[in-house]
Amino acid sequence: MGTKKEEILSEEIAAETSEKEITQVDNNILSMNELIDKIGLLSENKNPYLVSKEVEEIKSIFYSKLKLEENDKPFVQKDKEKQEEVAVVNKELHPLEIKFKSIFNTYRKIKSDFRKNREREEERNLKTKLSIIEDIDNLAKEEESIKTTFEKFRILQEKWRDTGHVPIKDNNNLWQSYHHHVELFYDYIKLNNDLRDLDFKRNLEEKSAICEKAEALMQESSLNRMHNSLQELHEHWKNVGPVRKELREELWQRFQNTSKQLNKKRNDYFLEKKKQDAKKLKSKAAICSEIDNLTSKNIDSHKNWQKITDQCNNLESKWKELGRLGKEDNKIAWRNLKDSLNIFYQKKNKFYKQKKEDSKQIIANKIVICEKAEALQENTDWKETGKQFIQLQEDWKESGFAYPSQSNKIWERFKKACDTFFKARKMHYKNLEKERESALKEKLSILEKLKSFTKSDNPKEDIKKLKVFSNKWKSIGHVPRNQMTINDEFFTLLDSIFEKLGLSKKDLATEHYKNKINSIQGNKKAMTSEQQFIKGKIDALKKEIAQYENNISFFATGQNTKPLLKKAQKQIDNARNKINEFKEKLQLLNKA
Structure with a gap:
């Protein structure tokens, strides 16, 4: 078929x-x-x-x-x-x-x-x-x-009505043939008016009942039930025989007018529905445009894709909430939605495929960072290694996003290495703080003893005792940072006692410098700075000597230039003496 x-x-x-x-x-x-x-x-x-x-x-x-x-x-x-x-x-x-x-x-x-x-x-x-x-x-x-x-004719009519549908191609010709033969039969029996009138009356009653049923359908709330019932009534009308000739047109017009009203009611409904569908179709098309606009700009992050995917889902729900349309409009609306969603998800799919490729490099970078952290986790150079770990943590943050399923294990390794180092460093400084508190107590005790020191008649013995104080102080180690002034207090006091003992300026300067070294010992930055300062002074003095020697080469021989020559030579000797002093200081620094 x-x-x-x-x-x-x-x-x-x-x-x-x-x-x-x-x-x-x-x-x-x-x-x-x-x-x-x-x-x-x-x-x-x-x-x-x-x-x-x-x-x-x-x-x-x-x-x-x-x-x-x-x-x-x-x-x-x-x-x-x-x-x-x-x-x-x-x-x-x-x-x-x-x-x-x-x-x-x-x-x-x-x-x-x-x-x-x-x-x-x-x-x-x-x-x-x-x-x-x-x-x-x-x-x-x-x-x-x-x-x-006539009774046989009635039986044949009932049989006709009880017989179901025929092929659609034969329906019209079959009905016309049936109707023609029924009219021929009525012409055949027209001589018997009683039987004919009786049949006309029965047909009138039946067709009038059909009209009443059709008129009652005006109150039917269901348009489908109304339409289907009307079709059944029309089929029934065809199967009922004729009525008296003078009533035929009137009865048919009654049934036809009611049918027109019912069909108009149904058509009006579908016309209004068509208008509403046109509005819905327009609204659905606008929603599809909104979905298209979601990806009009470049979306370059997982977070933004999640955000616009939620927006897309909301728009799709909004599209569906508008309801169904007529068959043809519904096809158009669904085609538009499918096209918009296909474009959206194709772009999303492309982004995540590229993200997958990028993720491979990100994972490789994270593994390198992790391995560096694991190599440093046992290092006890707390200051420098701490800086390196902080930089590695920054590198991890900058290495990019990777899916948790791929990066979680690497992250756990990296976190463990960081925790291992920082916990050990924390414990080290905690123990160091205890040691410094203990050192502070010892130094306070030494300081009190130094304050009570009294000069004897034997300066050499006093100097030995003071050096014992100095060596003892030096051996104790560092105190807490907020108590560092105790070193200045100790060495200032020590210098003042040395002065009272009548040391030579040179010896006193040497002792002063040794005390200075003791006060900064353990402070790598301060020691380095002091070394650079001394080296700078030595270089400056060497340049100064070179300048004087260059000036002497221009002096003329004679009595008038002797004072100038003598003065220049004295400046050179002073500079060389200072260089020797600085070199001695440098030796003391290097030995410390």
Whole structure:
């Protein structure tokens, strides 16, 4: 059977649909599994043509959802590298599509079997009705009484009404042939006015009842039930015989006018619905434009993609909340939505594929950072290693985002290395603080003893004792940072005692410098700075000597230049003496 014939058959059968058979569920909100289950349920309908439109709608919705899921699949499985590659390459059917095809093919077979059975039944009905027409034609040739003949005619009429549909191509000719032979029969029996009038009366009553039923349909709230009932009444009208000639036009006009009012009511509803659908279609198209605009600018971060994906989902929900449209408008609206969503998810998919490639390099960089941290975690150069760890932590932050499934293990390794170092450093400084508190107590004790020191008659012995104080102080170690002034207090006091003992300026300067070294010992930065300062002084003095020697070379020989020469030579000797002093200081620094 051709497509056109199948559509006619479908419309013819759909006219038999009762209100309870029309689904009230919006199939767009169902999941793919629920759509498959619903086709299975609809397949159980005794008449598959009653649900054919809905089955086709479900098919369209199912494949729309399947396409969206397949577009989204590679980045849904982005943390499973191998599965993603398979998802991109694999061309096999989706498991749900296999299940859907199986259920859908079952429905198609049921529908095909039903159509074939229907065709066979219509052929049988055609033969039956042709036989009825032939029997009516033969009634006029019988020699029985009019009453008996009329009773046979009535039986044939009932049989005609009880016989179902015939093939659509034969319907019109068959009806005209039937109507023609009925009129011939009435012409045959017109001699018997009583029987004819009785039949006219019965037909009038039946057709009047049909008109009343049609008029009552004006109060029917369901347009589907109203339309289907009207079709049944028209079919019934055809099967009722004629009425008296003078009443025929009036009765027909009554039924026809009511039919027009009912059809207008139905048409007005669909015209209004068409206007509403046009507005909905426009609104849905605007939503699709909004979805298109979401990716009009470059989106370069996972966070932003999450944000606009939520916006896209909200817009899709908003699109669905507008409700269904007419069949053709619905196709256009769904096509527009699918196109917009396909473009959106294709761009999203492309971003995450590139993100996956970038992620490989990011992971490699993080592994290098992790390995550096693990190599440093046991290092006890607390200051320098601490700086390196802080830099590694900054490098980790700047290395880029990687999916937790790929980076968590590396992060745990890196965190463990950092924790190992910083916990050890914390413990070291905690112990060091205890040691410094202990050193402070010892130094306070020495300071008190030094304050009570009294000079004896033997300066040499006093100097030895003072050096014992100095060496003892030096051996104790560092005090807390907030108590560092105790060193200045100690060495200032020590210098003042040395002065009182009458040391030579040179010895006193040496002792002063040794005390200075003791006060800064352990402070690497201060020691380095002092060394650089002395070296700078030595270099400056050497330049000064070179300048004086250069000036002397220009002096003329004679009595007038001797004072200048003598003065220059003295400056050179002083500079050399200072250089020797600085060198001695440098030696003391290097030995410390």
